[in-house]
Structure formats: structure tokens, C-alpha cells
Amino acid sequence: MFVVFIMNSLLRGRFTLANHQVQKGMCALFIWAAVSLFLSKIDPAKAFPSDVYSYAWASGLSSPGMRGYSFLIRLFLSMMAINFIIDAVNTERRFFKALNFFLLFYFAVCLYVLAQYLLLVLLGVQIGELRPSAMETLTRTGGYIGESSNLAGLLVSGFFLTVAFAARRHARIWFPRWVLMAMCAAAIVGIISTYSAAWILSAMLAAAVAGAKYLGRKELSVIAVCAIAVVAVFHAEIYETVFRKTFIQFSYINVRSASWTAGLAIFLDNIQTGVGIGQSVFFAPTYLRDIAVNYFIVPETFLSLFLASRFPPMNTYIQWMAETGTVGLALLIYVFYLVYRSGARISRPEHTLIVKFGLGAALMATVVAANAAPDYLYVGFLNFLASMYVAGGRLFARESS
Structure with missing residues (x-):
């Protein structure tokens, strides 16, 4: 259904800048993500550690040269999809039709999971x-x-x-x-x-x-x-x-909390513009080495888990802070506020x-x-x-x- 909305709007709809109150915030968020990514590419202080090119997973769209752009495209597609759905669902009939199809697919997933578990x-x-x-x-x-x-x-x-x-x-x-x-x-x-x-x-x-x-x-x-x-x-x-x-x-330092610590350290070292959208995963191992040596009995095993599994900071907000800096975090909070405010008059x-x-x-x-x-x-x-x-x-x- 999500794809149907997008294709229908691409064929019949249009992308307008001031169509609804959330759209300006989303556009500002995307523009800043693009700016911070551009700055990360030209700033020598944000160059990738040399060993990232040897990681087994660092290829294709996850390669150092492509990962940032692929995540920027993902953000753009998410923003565009949100805009198209809001623009298409402009009557009560369409609103409930969208909810009915959503519930239909949702029920199918529920039944599948229930059958899977009970069997x-x-x-x-x-x-x-x-x-x-x-x-x-x-x-x-x-x-x-x-x-x-x-x-x-x-x-x-x-x-x-x-x-x-x-x-x-x-x-x-x-x-x-x-x-x-x-x-x-x-x-x-x-x-x-x-x-x-x-x-x-x-x-x-x-x-x-x-x-x-x-x-x-x-x-x-x-x-x-x-x-x-x-x-x-x-x-x-x-x-x-x-x-x-x-x-x-x-209560204890573990894989998840260690990734949070690394993400916060990346943010504090790049507090203004971050290291570029999608690119915190390349910097995390450098920060994790100190964490592993200080807190883990077998730091080599700990590091190999991160390097083999492609771990960014396991917190969306810490990840976003590390990748887009203070401005990106402020814009994300602003978009959340705009979404919340949109339902205030119901x-x-x-x-x-x-x-x-x-x-x-x-x-x-x-x-x-x-x-x-x-x-x-x-x-x-x-x-x-x-x-x-x-x-x-x-x-x-x-x-x-």
C-alpha cells in the first residue's frame, strides 16, 4: 500500500513546498543532512580511518564512498513518501480506505506470526x-x-x-x-x-x-x-x-551500551556537523577499541563482533546526533514537534x-x-x-x- 501511494502520487500528484506544516521541517532536515554529508567529505578531520576499507561488509552501497549517499537517498524517499501520503489522503473516505488496507495487511501478519508460533x-x-x-x-x-x-x-x-x-x-x-x-x-x-x-x-x-x-x-x-x-x-x-x-x-557495559558510548564520543568530537549521515558505523570501531580494552576481558572478541556485524550506535537518536551534529538533532526534534502539533486541534x-x-x-x-x-x-x-x-x-x- 505504501508503494501504491507513492506511485499514484508520482503519476498524478505533485511535490509542493508549503503543502502542510510538517513539510518545511522535513525539507530543512534533509537539506541539513545533505550539507553535513558534504562537509564530512571535504573536511580532512572527518576522513575515514584507514582500516575501514578492509572490512568485509564495506562494499557496494555500504562502501565508504557510497554509504552516506545511500542513506541520504533513504531519507529523501522517506520524506517524499510521507508528503505523498499526506497529499493523497485528503478526504475522510480516503483516510478510512487507507486505514482499512493497512489493517488488512496487519491482520495477515498477525495471523502468520500466530500460526508460526502455535504450530x-x-x-x-x-x-x-x-x-x-x-x-x-x-x-x-x-x-x-x-x-x-x-x-x-x-x-x-x-x-x-x-x-x-x-x-x-x-x-x-x-x-x-x-x-x-x-x-x-x-x-x-x-x-x-x-x-x-x-x-x-x-x-x-x-x-x-x-x-x-x-x-x-x-x-x-x-x-x-x-x-x-x-x-x-x-x-x-x-x-x-x-x-x-x-x-x-x-547495569553493565555490554554491546548495546558500548555502542551508545561510542556514538556519544563521536558526537562530542564532531558536535557541530557530525560525521555525515549513515557514516557513524565507520568511526565506531576506533572509539570501541578503548571501550573494549577498559571493560572487556577479551576485547578482540568484542571488536570482531562489531566489525563483522556492521554496528552503528544502537540508538537512533545517538546515531543521528553523531552523524548530523547539534543542528541535525535540533531539526529532528522540531519535526517531531510539528507532527505532534498537527493533531492538536482534533x-x-x-x-x-x-x-x-x-x-x-x-x-x-x-x-x-x-x-x-x-x-x-x-x-x-x-x-x-x-x-x-x-x-x-x-x-x-x-x-x-
């Missing part, structure tokens, strides 16, 4: 790829979707919208209420089966904050009962892979539930979860959620004005 647990039949964790005895679902955390993000992206329509069904939604409620249950099982600590905690936080603000007492009671039931059934898995894992991540309860809870809570969870993973500014579901949130704010603010 393995009940019958020992494996469909697709179930990814065992090297540090856990439990098996994490990934399937053909990719890394387990990416699957968790995809499942969270439509969960709150499904809850919103299950709580108060809208006449324009294709699916009966029992289907929506069944998909809520399937999504919960799917999210937990990924054992992604970042996404599970982010979803819980978003549900608590947005639910308290936008849901009624009855809906909150149902969610509380469901949450208690889920904790009762999966208490061992949740404790082991979420709370205990999170405690360990913040007042009717049914539209508030759909946009601010259904889309807004998913955006909140994504923004929080991005603290534990890199490159989240370019993922499709974040772009879709942001564009539909802005489109909903434009459409339904008209009725309240």
Missing part, C-alpha cells in the same frame, strides 16, 4: 524462521519478516489502531468487532513471542499514557484485565526477556480515539523503542504512522474549526 509450540512444526537467541533459551519469532525487533515494531504499529476500532467500531471500517478483538489477542501473542524488551516496554508505556488520556473507564478496565491475563500466562518469559534483560542492559471523541490513540500511541511506542535500535527514521511503518497522523489532524481539525 511450533503445539505440533513441533516450524514455518519460516524462528530465531533462537544466543543469550536465551527461548525461541523468538522472526519468520520472513526479519530481525525479531523489526517484527515487534511492525506488530506494535497497528495494535493500538486495532484496539481503538475494537473499543468503538466505526461505520467505515470493513471488519466486524469480533475480528478486531481476535486480532488484538493475536497481536499480543505475536508481540510477546518476539521477546523484544524495547518494544514490549515501549508498547506498555504507550498503552498506559495514551490509554489513560484517550480511553474511557470501560475500555481501560478491559485492557487492565487483558494485561493481567497476559502477565499471568507469560510471566516467566516476560520476566526473563524483558525486565531482567533490561536491568542487565543498564476535538471530536471518535476522531481523537482513532488519530491520537490509534496512531499517536503507536508513534509514541516507536519513538521510545528507537532508543534501543539504529536506523528507525527510515522504516516504512513509522513513515506511514506519521503521515496518517498528520493527514488525520488536517482532515478532522477542519470539523472542529
Whole structure:
């Protein structure tokens, strides 16, 4: 559906500079990313360490000469896709049509993950790829979707919208209420089966904050009962892979926290313009050597993991700071603010539930979860959620004005 919107707009639409309030912020963000990348290419102080050319993964679009440009193109395509969706979804009918197709594909993913997990647990039949964790005895679902955390993000992206329509069904939604409620249950099982600590905690936080603000007492009671039931059934898995894992991540120097330290060091050494979009991964090993020697018994093993796996700072915001500097971080915060402000004038309860809870809570969870993973500014579901949130704010603010 994302591709259909883009192709339709390319054929019939147009790219205008002042079409909506978020667009100027996105354009400024892209222009600065291009400027910082250009400065990184001409500044001798930002030259790549010589050993990056020997890394096995540093070839093709990930080569030192191409990686920055490829990430700049990814940012441009994300910005263009967001603009085209906002421009195309200009009526209430199109808004709900887009949500219906999104829910249709979302339900297909939920059913696939549920079938994948239940077949393995009940019958020992494996469909697709179930990814065992090297540090856990439990098996994490990934399937053909990719890394387990990416699957968790995809499942969270439509969960709150499904809850919103299950709580108060809208006449324009294709699916009966029992289907929506069944998909809520399937999504919960799917999210937990990924054992992604970042996404599970982010979803819980978003549900608590947005639910308290936008849901009624009855809906909150149902969610509380469901949450208690889920904790009762999966208490061992949740404790082991979420709370205990999170405690360990913040208590000791490990791969993730070491990458954060390296990213912050890169930022502080290049605080104004950064090292160029997509290029922090080339500088991280230099900073990680000191971390490895100081904190790890076998620093060679630690470094080989990073070099073999192409690790940028495993935090989208630290990564962005390291790559675009203070100005880039300020512009990113400004774009987030513009997206948030776009829904401020929605007042009717049914539209508030759909946009601010259904889309807004998913955006909140994504923004929080991005603290534990890199490159989240370019993922499709974040772009879709942001564009539909802005489109909903434009459409339904008209009725309240």
C-alpha cells in the first residue's frame, strides 16, 4: 500500500513546498543532512580511518564512498513518501480506505506470526524462521519478516489502531468487532513471542499514557484485565526477556551500551556537523577499541563482533546526533514537534480515539523503542504512522474549526 501511494502520487500528484506544516521541517532536515554529508567529505578531520576499507561488509552501497549517499537517498524517499501520503489522503473516505488496507495487511501478519508460533509450540512444526537467541533459551519469532525487533515494531504499529476500532467500531471500517478483538489477542501473542524488551516496554508505556488520556473507564478496565491475563500466562518469559534483560542492559557495559558510548564520543568530537549521515558505523570501531580494552576481558572478541556485524550506535537518536551534529538533532526534534502539533486541534471523541490513540500511541511506542535500535527514521511503518497522523489532524481539525 505504501508503494501504491507513492506511485499514484508520482503519476498524478505533485511535490509542493508549503503543502502542510510538517513539510518545511522535513525539507530543512534533509537539506541539513545533505550539507553535513558534504562537509564530512571535504573536511580532512572527518576522513575515514584507514582500516575501514578492509572490512568485509564495506562494499557496494555500504562502501565508504557510497554509504552516506545511500542513506541520504533513504531519507529523501522517506520524506517524499510521507508528503505523498499526506497529499493523497485528503478526504475522510480516503483516510478510512487507507486505514482499512493497512489493517488488512496487519491482520495477515498477525495471523502468520500466530500460526508460526502455535504450530511450533503445539505440533513441533516450524514455518519460516524462528530465531533462537544466543543469550536465551527461548525461541523468538522472526519468520520472513526479519530481525525479531523489526517484527515487534511492525506488530506494535497497528495494535493500538486495532484496539481503538475494537473499543468503538466505526461505520467505515470493513471488519466486524469480533475480528478486531481476535486480532488484538493475536497481536499480543505475536508481540510477546518476539521477546523484544524495547518494544514490549515501549508498547506498555504507550498503552498506559495514551490509554489513560484517550480511553474511557470501560475500555481501560478491559485492557487492565487483558494485561493481567497476559502477565499471568507469560510471566516467566516476560520476566526473563524483558525486565531482567533490561536491568542487565543498564547495569553493565555490554554491546548495546558500548555502542551508545561510542556514538556519544563521536558526537562530542564532531558536535557541530557530525560525521555525515549513515557514516557513524565507520568511526565506531576506533572509539570501541578503548571501550573494549577498559571493560572487556577479551576485547578482540568484542571488536570482531562489531566489525563483522556492521554496528552503528544502537540508538537512533545517538546515531543521528553523531552523524548530523547539534543542528541535525535540533531539526529532528522540531519535526517531531510539528507532527505532534498537527493533531492538536482534533476535538471530536471518535476522531481523537482513532488519530491520537490509534496512531499517536503507536508513534509514541516507536519513538521510545528507537532508543534501543539504529536506523528507525527510515522504516516504512513509522513513515506511514506519521503521515496518517498528520493527514488525520488536517482532515478532522477542519470539523472542529
